[in-house]
Amino acid sequence: MKLYIKYMVSLRCKLLVRQELEKLGLHHISIELGMVEIKEEITEEQKQGLKSNLAASGLELLDDKKSILVDKIKSVIIEMIHYAEEIPKGNYSDYISEKLGYNYIYLSNLFSEVKGITIQHFIIKHKIEKAKELILYDELNLTEISYRLHYSSVAHLSNQFKKITGHSPSFYKKLGKKRKDTLENL
Template structure:
């Protein structure tokens, strides 16, 4: 038997952080995605215990300032692309500059230097991941998805989707539909 699961990365990570901080009895406040303020002095032992408890989930504490800023850039992009409340119609360069209080040129150069890819490429990858989720959810047409993610046309979305995944969004839709049919058939 196979089931399909819909989840929000931000909510999952926040829940894990909350649970692990509570388990370690660390008084805290979650400020934003990936940022926690300790409301008390935390011993090295507690901090190590907390860090070790996050490791199995692929979550780690970041200490290097450049790495912290890179993570903030990634978090801001993920929030821009995946957040249902935010409007993706804003220019990403303006959004990142305003959100992170640095010039876009500085952010772009730093991101490329550390990650060996561009901010633009990271945004495309996130948009394609969101497109996949929206296709799997099956509630929006490709035209609606293209509009929602601020593509100029379905053809533009399709082109980026194919360049990133190797298949068209329509082919991806057919694969998902076929998998559901097989899963339903096997269930009966």
């Protein structure tokens, strides 16, 4: 049986879900971002227990089919940008459509209806979050970051970065260094 969980976006979330399943005596087959497959059928009592325990940790057990599909879209994007070794080079629309087995136009319309933003904007926001992370790690320069995140140029990355954060990547890098220096001097 598959269960879908909203806001499950990190390895820490996966560990938390595993613990909650164990507390309820449920055995998982797999735990992925946003989805858990368990061996047995879940009773209504177990479902309510899991729902309330997850809610206490900021996670939400999903029941509505539209919400489940939107959460799957979000999980595919988050995994693609934050956890994949390399972001797919083709169209994101083809990748998402192929991963979920639905027509992209349907997915796009549903996502916009439920979330109030486009899939493209959601992807851009996550690419900028990944860029912020890479900037703070200070292992790659902006050219390498823009290449890794499949931007056409550093200027394109910088423009989107400034649009989303209000700051240029170089300013953000300075802020990160300043904060790091301050913490080291405590």
